[in-house]
Amino acid sequence: MLTDRSCDNLVDMKIASLLPSATEIVCALGLKESLVGITHECDFPEDISDRPHLTSSRISHETMTSLEIDHAVRSQLDGHGTIYDLDTALLERLSPDLIITQELCDVCAVNYKIVNQAARTYTAEATVISLEPNSIEDIFDTIVTVGELAGVRKRADDLVADLVGRLGAIWQKIEFLGHRPKVMMLEWLEPPFAPGHWVPEQVEKAGGHCVLGQAGSRSVTTTYQAIAESNPEVLVLVPCGYYIADTMRQLENTYFPIEWKEMEAIKRGEVWAIDATSYFSRPGPRIIDGVEILAKVFHPSMFGFPAPEEAIRIERGLLNFPE
DSSP states (O other): OOOOOOOOOOOOOOOOOOOOHHHHHHHHTOOOEEEEEEEOOSSGGGGGGGSSBEHHHHHHOSSSOOOHHHHHHHHHHHHHSSEEEEHHHHHHHHHOEEEEEOOOOOTTSSOOHHHHHHHHHTTTTTTEOOOOOOSHHHHHHHHHHHHHHOHHHHHHHHHHHHHHHHHHHHHHHTTTTSSOEEEEEESSSTTEEEEETTTHHHHHHHTTTEOOTTTTTTOEOHHHHHHHHHHOOOOEOOTTTTTHHHHHHHHOOOEEEEEEEESSHHHOOOOOEOHIIIIIISOSTTTTHHHHHHHHHHHHHHOOOOTTEEEEOOOOOSSSSOO
């Protein structure tokens, strides 16, 4: 809950967000009415869906398998292309004062060079800011940066203080834990991806030990064998940009190696699907919600069981293995 805003110096500006996470940050800072344009993927909070969409995707996530999507993305990017289109005519009509984008990942948003060039050509007076978080602390810094530019630094500081407090409340319970389960956060199903950026940090702050992933580094492809050898006690399916329903649909066409049957996570029935889009893929305030959900998955006796809309346990019969 945001506290006293009397020290804010709100700047009257039009904001174009080319990142779903930036859209969430802008709205969390009480600047929803300043948003004049968003991406086709911006769906939170729900009442911003009526804003003009500045982007579109060249890939259909709804009809393609994980492997087909991976191949399509690599084909586009290896050819130095992009998987997104930017509506420059709409950008010019909206004439934003501030454009928020990123350089972190060409799979997550329109390429920064394309945005920068479009801004110079069609909205010469606009300020273009690139958000580049690699850690939870970096995410907090981006919130403050957006707040500073929009003249609501006090709101940003209050929001960050609230998020830090929520992390502190978790830490108070797990500080002296005797056992932290080994956790594999599977960021893509086929090929498998090990987690990066802030996700390993989310696991650690929730009372787990992240295997294979490297905090602050990019997510990277791994192998099913490497995952089996790491023998996680908890396997969490969080394919980047997927909701739980998307993950469940992809599982129907995904086959895991027979060796996985011997993994502790599968033997113990500790395979989970969590809404990656809301809580892991987008570096905004809801990243802390993700930590809280993981804490429930790892330590239900301390934090209670996650609600079905937060995480669902995957029954072994829903995992496909070769005959």
